[in-house]
Amino acid sequence: ESTFLIAIHLLKNIREKRIPVVLGGVFATFATERVLDFPEIDIICSGEGESALLELCEKMRDGEDFHQVSGLWINGRNGDVIRNPIGPPVDINSNPTDFDIGLFEDRRLYRPMAGKLYRMLSVETERGCPFRCTYCNSPSQEDMYRKITGDSFFRKKSFEKVRDEIINYRDVWKAEYIFFWADTFLAMSKGELDQFCEMYADIKLPFFIQTRPETISREAFVKLKNVGLHRVALGAEQGNEEYRRKVLGKTCTNKQYIESAQILHDLDISFSSFNMIGLPYENINTINDTIKLNELINPDLCFVSVFRPYPETDLFKLCKKEGWITNKKTISFSEGISILNQPTLSEKLLKEKLNEFKQKFNCPDYILDT
Numbered sequence: 273e274s275t276f277l278i279a280i281h282l283l284k285n286i287r288e289k290r291i292p293v294v295l296g297g298v299f300a301t302f303a304t305e306r307v308l309d310f311p312e313i314d315i316i317c318s319g320e321g322e323s324a325l326l327e328l329c330e331k332m333r334d335g336e337d338f339h340q341v342s343g344l345w346i347n348g349r350n351g352d353v354i355r356n357p358i359g360p361p362v363d364i365n366s367n368p369t370d371f372d373i374g375l376f377e378d379r380r381l382y383r384p385m386a387g388k389l390y391r392m393l394s395v396e397t398e399r400g401c402p403f404r405c406t407y408c409n410s411p412s413q414e415d416m417y418r419k420i421t422g423d424s425f426f427r428k429k430s431f432e433k434v435r436d437e438i439i440n441y442r443d444v445w446k447a448e449y450i451f452f453w454a455d456t457f458l459a460m461s462k463g464e465l466d467q468f469c470e471m472y473a474d475i476k477l478p479f480f481i482q483t484r485p486e487t488i489s490r491e492a493f494v495k496l497k498n499v500g501l502h503r504v505a506l507g508a509e510q511g512n513e514e515y516r517r518k519v520l521g522k523t524c525t526n527k528q529y530i531e532s533a534q535i536l537h538d539l540d541i542s543f544s545s546f547n548m549i550g551l552p553y554e555n556i557n558t559i560n561d562t563i564k565l566n567e568l569i570n571p572d573l574c575f576v577s578v579f580r581p582y583p584e585t586d587l588f589k590l591c592k593k594e595g596w597i598t599n600k601k602t603i604s605f606s607e608g609i610s611i612l613n614q615p616t617l618s619e620k621l622l623k624e625k626l627n628e629f630k631q632k633f634n635c636p637d638y639i640l641d642t
Contacts (some may be wrong), residue, residue, distance in 0.1 A: 273299045273582060283312040289392075295329070296321045297430030298409045301416075304345055304586040308353060316345040319358035319416070322367060352538070360421045364399055364429050368434035373445045381445070385480060386503055386542055386572070388447035393441040397434055397468075400426035401455035403484070406521040406586035407509075407548070407579070410455055428460075431471045432520060438475055450479040458487035469495045478502035485532035487526045493539055503534060505542040510551060512558045521586070525564060533569035545571035548623050549629065550579045551608040552590055559625045566633060573632035578610050578626065 276299060291294040296317035297491060300307055318325050324343040339346050342359035345347040373381065373393065375594050383392040410425075417425040435558050441447040458465070458481070472479075481496075482505040493501070508529060509520060516522045536543045545566055549559050566574055579596065581588035596612040610622055629635060 273303070273580070280310055280312050287312065292332075294325070296325070298413070299583070302409060302582070303411060304445050308345070308347055311347075314347055316347070317343055318345060319343045320362045322362045323359060350517060352560065358417070358420055360389065360428065361417055361423050361425060364396065365433050366425055367433075369433055370440050370444075371437070373441070379411070381447075383449075383451070385449060390478075391445075391447055392449040392451050393445065393447045394451040394453045395434060395437050395441070396429060397457065398426070398428045398459065399456045400424075402426055402459050403456060404521055405509075405581070406519065406590075407551075408455075409582055409585055411586070412584045428464075431464075431467050434468075435471050436474075438472075438477070441585055442475065442477060445476065450475075452479055452481045452604070454482065455486065456484050457481035458483040458492065462492075465492055465495065471501050474497045475500065482507075485528045488532040488535055490535050493535055493541060497539055497541060502543060504541060506543055506545055506569075506571070507533070508545045508547050508556065508562070508565055508569070509562075510548065510554075511562035515551075515553075515558050516562075517574075519587075526568075530568050531563060533571070536569070542572040544573040545569060547574070547576045547629070548579045549576060549625055550612065551615060552579075552581075552587060552594070552612070553595070554614075554618055555616045556621060556625065559629075563629060563632065571633075574629075574635050576626065576629045576633070576635050580611065 279295075288434055292314045293312060294315040294317055295313045299317045301314045304318055307316055315328070319342070324341055327341050328338050328344060330336075331341070338344070339354050340356060342356055344354075344356050346356075347353040348354065381391050381393065381425060382389050384390075385392065398402075400413060401408070404411040404414075413425045417423055438447075438450060441450070459469070478500050480503045481501065487505060506529075509522065509564070510516045512524070513526050516524070547562050547566065549562065551558075579587075581591045588597075591612055591614075594614070596614045610619065
């Protein structure tokens with residue numbers, strides 16, 4: 273969502289080329305009616321795209337009608353819209369592992385991590401998330417797929433497939449670093465963790481994970497570090513325990529955050545903390561609690577963003593119910609600006625606390641508008 277208007281600006285400038293434009297992803301899935309307001313978008317892919325996009329391309333290639341492809345919404349030129357329901361969840365273990373990364377410019381493969389530039393490639397270990405945070409779209413995806421298909425959106429990829437993909441990246445495309453793409457990497461059992469460590473033991477590449485404090489233990493992270501764990505991202509989000517539980521749906525205690533951070537410090541594993549301010553019902557005290565929690569966990573890198581209620585999340589529905597979303601066109605990427613008009617937090621105070629957060633923790637600027 274935060275880059276959608278940039279994409280529209282670019283598309284306006286190539287419209288005369290008459291290239292069919294397909295928009296996919298969670299924004300397209302949960303804000304389909306909003307996206308249809310933009311004539312630059314011809315087709316919307318609701319839900320997962322592997323099967324839908326492949327079928328669409330094959331039908332276009334063969335000159336066949338593609339208007340009934342599952343998951344595609346076709347934006348007609350006369351204002352009519354064909355809305356096809358999503359298909360069943362993709363079997364992620366049937367996806368290929370020998371991706372042709374040469375399709376991309378070589379410079380696209382380089383990303384910074386902890387002050388160094390690596391030739392880095394992302395690997396998916398799971399899709400979806402078993403947790404139900406109210407600000408996240410994963411619960412909405414789970415609910416949608418359950419309702420329409422009867423199947424769960426949350427799936428795990430076999431470690432054999434994960435290994436095949438990594439070996440391709442390392443040996444063919446010369447990857448120097450692996451970025452594991454999973455909402456909660458350690459949403460796994462002790463046995464699964466041991467299987468992962470056994471699989472990764474001879475890969476010999478540093479890697480990054482995202483996880484939650486309650487999944488962190490000294491035993492697990494000793495094993496992970498021994499096979500190459502380099503950096504961890506933790507979602508602190510908000511520093512007031514009661515608020516976090518009641519509004520965000522996160523049951524982690526501050527004690528768990530602090531103890532988890534201490535384990536990472538003790539093992540000399542760098543970690544980042546992700547935080548939001550300007551959340552529903554927030555005030556200066558709850559924002560100060562978030563600042564205090566970050567002082568206590570002392571992350572190597574601290575990110576802060578102004579909360580945005582993403583479509584169809586629980587907090588989006590809450591904000592609409594409260595009447596705080598005053599701008600119909602909620603798509604925006606203005607730095608540090610909240611689209612909410614809530615009584616407990618003025619725009620002036622929000623900007624002051626945002627600047628305080630940035631200065632205190634030397635937060636990078638580029639993440640501020642997520």
